[in-house]
Amino acid sequence: MKKLTTDGQRIVNEDGAQVILNGVNLVCKDKAKGYVDPCGEELFKWFHEQGFNVVRLGLIWDGVEPEPGVYDNEYLGKIKQQILWAEQNDIYVFLDMHQDLYSLLYGDGAPEWATLSDGLPHVVGQIWSDAYLESPAVNRSLDHFWDNTPVSDGIGLQDHYAAMWKHAAAFFADCTNIIGYDMMNEPYPGSSGQEVFGAIIAAYATTVMGMTEVNMEQLSALWFDEEKKQEVLVGMADMDIYRVLVDSAKEASQVFEREVLAPFFNKTAAAIRSVDTDGFLMLETSYFANMAVESGLELVHNEERAVVHHQVYVPHGYDLVVDTEHYEIYNQDRVDLIYSTHRKVQERLNIPTLIGEWGAFTNHPATLELSKALIAIFEQYLWSNTYWCWCDGFKESPYSIALNRAYPQETGGVLIGYHYDYDTDIINVDYVPTGGETLIYHPHAALLSKEDVVISGANAHACEIELRPFPSSEGGIVSIIAPQDDIGITVTVGEHQ
Numbered sequence: 001m002k003k004l005t006t007d008g009q010r011i012v013n014e015d016g017a018q019v020i021l022n023g024v025n026l027v028c029k030d031k032a033k034g035y036v037d038p039c040g041e042e043l044f045k046w047f048h049e050q051g052f053n054v055v056r057l058g059l060i061w062d063g064v065e066p067e068p069g070v071y072d073n074e075y076l077g078k079i080k081q082q083i084l085w086a087e088q089n090d091i092y093v094f095l096d097m098h099q100d101l102y103s104l105l106y107g108d109g110a111p112e113w114a115t116l117s118d119g120l121p122h123v124v125g126q127i128w129s130d131a132y133l134e135s136p137a138v139n140r141s142l143d144h145f146w147d148n149t150p151v152s153d154g155i156g157l158q159d160h161y162a163a164m165w166k167h168a169a170a171f172f173a174d175c176t177n178i179i180g181y182d183m184m185n186e187p188y189p190g191s192s193g194q195e196v197f198g199a200i201i202a203a204y205a206t207t208v209m210g211m212t213e214v215n216m217e218q219l220s221a222l223w224f225d226e227e228k229k230q231e232v233l234v235g236m237a238d239m240d241i242y243r244v245l246v247d248s249a250k251e252a253s254q255v256f257e258r259e260v261l262a263p264f265f266n267k268t269a270a271a272i273r274s275v276d277t278d279g280f281l282m283l284e285t286s287y288f289a290n291m292a293v294e295s296g297l298e299l300v301h302n303e304e305r306a307v308v309h310h311q312v313y314v315p316h317g318y319d320l321v322v323d324t325e326h327y328e329i330y331n332q333d334r335v336d337l338i339y340s341t342h343r344k345v346q347e348r349l350n351i352p353t354l355i356g357e358w359g360a361f362t363n364h365p366a367t368l369e370l371s372k373a374l375i376a377i378f379e380q381y382l383w384s385n386t387y388w389c390w391c392d393g394f395k396e397s398p399y400s401i402a403l404n405r406a407y408p409q410e411t412g413g414v415l416i417g418y419h420y421d422y423d424t425d426i427i428n429v430d431y432v433p434t435g436g437e438t439l440i441y442h443p444h445a446a447l448l449s450k451e452d453v454v455i456s457g458a459n460a461h462a463c464e465i466e467l468r469p470f471p472s473s474e475g476g477i478v479s480i481i482a483p484q485d486d487i488g489i490t491v492t493v494g495e496h497q
């Protein structure tokens with residue numbers, strides 16, 4: 001497969017074509033399954049037929065390093081088999097070291113030996129993520145991790161983590177379709193997260209409830225009462241109010257990113273770079289940026305304080321009703337703010353963006369239109385993405401219809417914009433060609449003829465068109481070779497003239 005690199009805010013391949021990565025998360029959190037999704041090559045063949053060209057593939061620390069300094073290569077070998085299946089189906093992979101609530105003792109991630117809770121109790125919230133705010137054990141364990149506390153062998157937790165990543169990167173070094181390393185899923189600050197949450201609650205009390213004296217314990221209880229929480233979410237539907245809330249939390253969240261997360265990324269990246277000098281270093285924000293708190297993320301630097309090449313911004317974005325069925329109070333304005341905030345951060349960092357997680361939808365009928373609205377945002381910003389996540393029932397879900405969409409996988413030039421109309425099955429792609437090949441995935445390419453591909457522009461007559469339907473599938477590729485043109489062309493696929 002063609003090697004990928006970065007060029008400013010674009011991902012490009014070795015031919016210089018601009019690449020849009022569009023795919024899905026495949027992450028097994030179940031220790032009983034050995035942290036490997038039970039699947040075969042046929043799943044990756046189906047991904048390919050759906051137009052997916054990337055998978056965010058999960059690793060679990062407990063699976064990689066079950067004992068201090070002891071690595072489970074049998075587990076890694078099973079992951080490698082999935083990577084090879086992906087390669088056989090022209091799918092790139094980036095590795096995601098996944099965690100939720102830090103440890104397998106509370107969710108998934110760190111092994112028991114790396115979980116230093118000091119005997120504090122674990123509190124389970126009504127929604128799994130509430131434990132970040134409620135569980136003393138989770139927060140103490142995270143504090144020890146960020147402090148790089150030594151474990152039984154005298155080696156610090158972060159040092160173990162970096163060495164574990166180095167081993168994994170070396171193990172997969174011969175997998176040519178691996179493009180990068182998502183160094184930690186949704187990093188959470190630990191006990192200092194209470195400051196972030198407290199700032200939001202205090203701002204809510206003064207802005208929405210008109211309180212002059214804030215009782216934090218009483219107000220926090222509102223968030224953990226399921227019925228009252230829905231009332232709070234309704235109060236957060238006003239964007240003028242919601243902006244005040246997330247802005248109030250910005251400084252506390254960014255202190256963690258600058259002072260704790262940045263050194264951690266530098267250390268982990270150095271370990272990975274010691275065995276892979278070119279793979280993407282994929283940067284996630286603090287957990288709180290998922291809800292539109294502006295990230296203070298910094299680029300990875302080496303020991304000489306020089307910025308390391310090939311970095312990609314991989315934030316997540318979910319509305320506040322994620323992991324519930326409360327689609328009646330899902331708020332698209334909040335979602336728009338989340339992604340416009342991510343865009344602001346991308347422009348500051350000046351690196352490509354791949355939305356590592358979005359969706360987490362149920363089979364509720366509303367998820368079809370919600371997915372379309374989010375994909376329209378990705379189109380607008382020319383972003384790559386991986387949907388969260390592959391699961392039983394995925395193929396039959398309403399949202400899967402939206403995920404099977406036309407888009408330019410590779411653009412032989414500079415991509416200006418594109419849009420796929422689900423109702424008409426038409427995609428328009430605007431770009432300035434540099435003489436290379438453009439590959440447009442279309443879910444119904446097998447039903448098209450060359451007359452259904454219309455090119456407008458000064459050199460339209462000189463363009464070459466080829467249809468490449470996939471075997472045993474309606475999907476396929478539309479290939480366009482256009483001569484270099486400083487003005488640009490528009491390719492319309494699906495409209496018979």
